[in-house]
Amino acid sequence: MKTSETGISALKKFEGFLPTWTKDVNNFSIGYGHNKLPGENFTRLTESEASELLKKDLTKFEQIINDSIKVSINQNQFDALILFVYNTGKRKSDLYNLINNSSDIETIVKWWNEHYISADGEILPGLIKRRAYESALFASGAPGVTDQTKNVFLPGIAILIILGIILKRKK
Numbered sequence: 001m002k003t004s005e006t007g008i009s010a011l012k013k014f015e016g017f018l019p020t021w022t023k024d025v026n027n028f029s030i031g032y033g034h035n036k037l038p039g040e041n042f043t044r045l046t047e048s049e050a051s052e053l054l055k056k057d058l059t060k061f062e063q064i065i066n067d068s069i070k071v072s073i074n075q076n077q078f079d080a081l082i083l084f085v086y087n088t089g090k091r092k093s094d095l096y097n098l099i100n101n102s103s104d105i106e107t108i109v110k111w112w113n114e115h116y117i118s119a120d121g122e123i124l125p126g127l128i129k130r131r132a133y134e135s136a137l138f139a140s141g142a143p144g145v146t147d148q149t150k151n152v153f154l155p156g157i158a159i160l161i162i163l164g165i166i167l168k169r170k171k
Contacts, residue, residue: 001066003058007079010137011054011086014130020044025119033057033086061085068096073141080138087130088116109135 003011015033020043022029028036031050034057045053065081068091073081084095095115098108112135117127 001073001075001078002062003082004075004079007075007082008054008058010079010133011083012051014083014087014133017047017050019046019050058082058086064091068092068100070100071102073099076141077138080134080141083130083134083137084112084116087127090116105139109139112138 012032017032018030020030021036026035030036030042030053031045032054034050034053061082064085065078069078069081081095081099084090084093095108095111098111113128113131115131117123117131119127
């Protein structure tokens with residue numbers, strides 16, 4: 001499978017556009033979350049150049065998901081997994097095992113929202129929102145979820161997840 005335009009658009013929103021190299025937690029990044037590779041000596045990108053670089057970068061992450069997920073998934077689920085792996089870089093994950101073992105959607109969503117929400121030991125609201133969006137997008141493709149219920153389901157699940165994390169942090 002390949003990332004849809006909707007998936008690319010969501011990825012761009014979460015990553016944000018950086019015209020010059022910026023230090024993040026583990027590396028330097030530019031454009032839409034492109035990590036600096038050995039030999040790269042450009043210093044600035046236009047949004048158009050960043051979009052092309054993103055599409056090139058996505059092939060690596062699409063291959064990871066295509067190789068890791070052994071069960072049938074739909075486009076929303078694939079896009080959600082691309083958002084996850086693009087951010088975490090995880091070639092192997094308990095998340096993939098849960099999906100491949102056909103775990104129930106509640107277990108998958110719970111795991112998704114309890115992992116990879118911190119950097120340098122600090123829980124980050126941006127990562128909480130990202131995991132909530134990813135898991136809700138994945139769940140929207142689960143059996144039994146219709147177009148009619150998505151309008152209530154997606155925002156509702158995201159709110160409940162964020163509320164649960166906030167309450168857990170207050171304990």
